[in-house]
Amino acid sequence: MWRSTGFHPWPIIFIMYVNDLPKCSSFSTKLYADDTYLCLEHSDIKELKPMVNNELIKVDEWMRLNKLSINYAKSMYFLTGKSFNKAEEEKRNFKIHINNVVLHRKTSVKYLGVLLDESLNWTSHVKYLKSKLSFASSMIYKIRNFVPTNALRII
Secondary structure (H helix, E strand, O other): OOOOOOOOOHHHHHHHHHOOHHHHOOOEEEEEOOEEEEEOOOOOHHHHHHHHHHHHHHHHHHHHHOOOOOOOOOOEEOOOOHHHHOOHHHHHHOOOEEOOEEOEEOOEEEEOOEEEEOOOOOHHHHHHHHHHHHHHHHHHHHHOOOOOHHHHHHO
C-alpha cells in the first residue's frame, strides 16, 4: 500500500534508471529529476556538427536498449561561444538530428530556472526576472487594501 507523504520517488527512480547514460557517449551529461542536459564542445563549429550527430546516435541506441524514448518536441539545442558569434552562416547550416528527426535550435534556453542565451550574458535572464517581478509587485499593489500589512510583508 502506498501512502502519500509529500515525497515523490519517481525522479529518483528515473535518475537511478538512467545513471549510466553518461557512459554511453562523449557528451558531458547532467541529470536533474527528469531533465537531461548533454553538452559537447569544440572550437570549430564545422567539426562540432558531425561530432554531435555521431554522439546522438550512441545516445539513441542507449535509449532504445533501455526501452526509453526521447520527447522530440521538448528536445532542443543551442550554440554558444565567442568564436561562434562570428560564424552566422555556419550556425544557420548547423542541423542536429536524432533518429532522423531534426532538433529545433533555440537562441536561449531555460536550465534549472536560469535563462541562458547564446552569448552567455545576463540580459535575457534579467529581462525575464524583471517581467516576473513586475507582475508580482503589481499583484501586491492591487491587494494591499484587502490584506493585513503583516501578510503583505510575508508575501
